[in-house]
Amino acid sequence: MGKVFSRRTVLVTGASVTAGLTVPGIAHAGGTGRAGFTLDAQTLDGGEQVTSVTLATARFGPLDPAGLTTGTFSVHAKATSPIDTGGQDIGYDLDRPVTAARLDHRGNVVLDLSYGEGQPGGGTLGYINSKGRNVRLNLAYTITQHEPLRSRGGRPVTITRFTQGPLVNAEVDAFDHHTSRSGMKYRLYSPAHRNGRRPLIVWLHGGGEGASLPDNYYDNETTLRANRGALGFATREAQAIFGDAYVVAPQSTSAWMDDGPRFAPLINEIVRDVLRTRPVDPARVYVVGCSNGGYMSVKMTTVYPRTFAASVPICGVVAAREAGGPPLVPDAELAAISTPTWLVASRDDDTVDPQANTVHAHELIPRSSMTLYDHVIRDGHQFPGHWSWIYVARNDPSIGGTHVWQWMARKHR
Structure with a gap:
């Protein structure tokens, strides 16, 4: 259980959270x-989670790692929605178990936290059912010190106040923020x-990663935090296969299926902006998308038949949204697609x-390829069947020994 303390804590949602403590008997001992x-x-396959916290302790001088244990600090996390949820509770308020405590190469204390697919309390996003949207949660973390740290010389070190800084995800942070001339955001x-x-x-992201403009919520974040779709193509493995590729992830102002014909020119404008400002080969532009984005991937190849070298629609929609309604992509348009296409879904x-x-x-679709899985399983964890984008993000689909990334990379318009 450790020692008993008197603690004073000030909480403010977002990145300005602070917490402090007074430790009787040791507060002035060193x-x-x-x-x-x-x-x-x-960003795990099932969404982004906070996996550790790093305390800026290097300035206290060399610390003795021998005195650092999982009980030296405890971590509490509180998450709340940034917009009205209509009464749905999408947050949490709980202790995060510390699984390891260590010093990094700079001398900062790192507290590794328990996390994993389907494990509550670590996620950075919440899904609002009534809006069909993921939102980035306001995170307020409280750090409590239970034992003094020790310097190499034996001096006790007690931290009297902790101040929360930014959320750091190296893969997400590698994508720059941009806004097109038409106002569509992209990374x-x-x-x-x-x-x-x-x-x-x-x-092209799924329906849950678009903006919610009635709530003034347009974050240009969730498309990279909700799954590994875009991130997968920025990994070292993918970059080696494609020969160092740019990856662009536009964010819809609603859902692509709401108005595909209107969104197609806005996406194309972003593609043209990147072609104009970056050294991109116009013969090697590829489009990939999941769910709503799977629909939009197909739509882009019907509207711009000469733009893309290959298309990979994942669990996308082409049929009517409602019984008796018109199909989102008519059969005649599907039959006219000339872009090499590899479709992926789970039964x-x-x-x-x-x-x-x-x-x-x-x-x-003429000469198209298709991979159908029975279930979506990764590292022993079974995901909902709709989440077949997990396989594409990991370069799993293959036909005749050729995996989907290699197939894409070989295509030139």
């Missing part, structure tokens, strides 16, 4: 001070090596019927 901390996150990853013209991969998808959409599109 060095004292304040420390900021960052929330260190990773852009630029490869480390840019000699010569490079490929461009366009990632147990209970959100988008794979037979009426993916299989139907495959039957009509």
